[in-house]
Amino acid sequence: EDQVTQSPEALRLQEGESSSLNCSYTVSGLRGLFWYRQDPGKGPEFLFTLYSAGEEKEKERLKATLTKKESFLHITAPKPEDSATYLCAVQADSGNTPLVFGKGTRLSVIA
Amino acid sequence: GAGVSQTPSNKVTEKGKYVELRCDPISGHTALYWYRQSLGQGPEFLIYFQGTGAADDSGLPNDRFFAVRPEGSVSTLKIQRTERGDSAVYLCASSLSSSYNSPLHFGNGTRLTVT
Numbered sequence: 001e002d003q004v005t006q007s008p009e010a011l012r013l014q015e016g017e018s019s020s021l022n023c024s025y026t027v028s029g030l031r032g033l034f035w036y037r038q039d040p041g042k043g044p045e046f047l048f049t050l051y052s053a054g055e056e057k058e059k060e061r062l063k064a065t066l067t068k069k070e071s072f073l074h075i076t077a078p079k080p081e082d083s084a085t086y087l088c089a090v091q092a093d094s095g096n097t098p099l100v101f102g103k104g105t106r107l108s109v110i111a
Numbered sequence: 112g113a114g115v116s117q118t119p120s121n122k123v124t125e126k127g128k129y130v131e132l133r134c135d136p137i138s139g140h141t142a143l144y145w146y147r148q149s150l151g152q153g154p155e156f157l158i159y160f161q162g163t164g165a166a167d168d169s170g171l172p173n174d175r176f177f178a179v180r181p182e183g184s185v186s187t188l189k190i191q192r193t194e195r196g197d198s199a200v201y202l203c204a205s206s207l208s209s210s211y212n213s214p215l216h217f218g219n220g221t222r223l224t225v226t
């Protein structure tokens with residue numbers, strides 16, 4: 001069974017304090033790993049897709065990396081507007097299987 | 112452009128009643144997905160459509176849940192004999208295709224409360 005575990009559950013940072021969120025996964029062949037951002041009362045917003053180990057993607061203060069067992073979302077010099085829940089999801093490499101999501105990491109950035 | 116639209120945004124119903132939740136996907140998106148999200152949890156897959164047909168309904172919890180997409184655009188999720196455990200946010204997403212490199216675009220969900 002495909003599984004996604006995210007840690008920590010919650011993270012509180014001071015503005016400018018860089019950190020990383022972790023997504024560990026077990027899947028029968030990885031087709032893609034996805035990062036989403038979710039604000040309260042909103043649907044998840046797509047950030048990145050990673051397909052193979054060693055791949056990296058960047059967007060503003062966010063950088064996502066991928067290994068064969070986990071992915072990291074690095075947040076550099078965060079701002080209060082980066083506060084949100086960050087969700088990780090995987091898609092297995094067996095037909096058009098649906099995304100399997102983790103529970104997310106709730107990030108709070110304090111000014 | 113317009114994103115995925117879900118109506119109603121909130122629905123309160125009594126235990127045992129029937130509800131319909133509507134999803135209007137992004138124009139031109141052929142794949143449509145329903146997910147359910149409980150408090151503090153990630154989205155949980157329910158069903159997905161490629162065009163008009165349900166390509167995978169393995170996530171529907173039981174036969175009280177049913178979804179349709181008759182013209183390959185708007186979809187309706189139907190829940191019969193609602194139970195308090197059905198209370199959650201129901202999210203709809205669409206993508207250009209069901210290919211792995213076509214990301215899902217989510218609506219803001221319908222918050223269902225069963226009293």
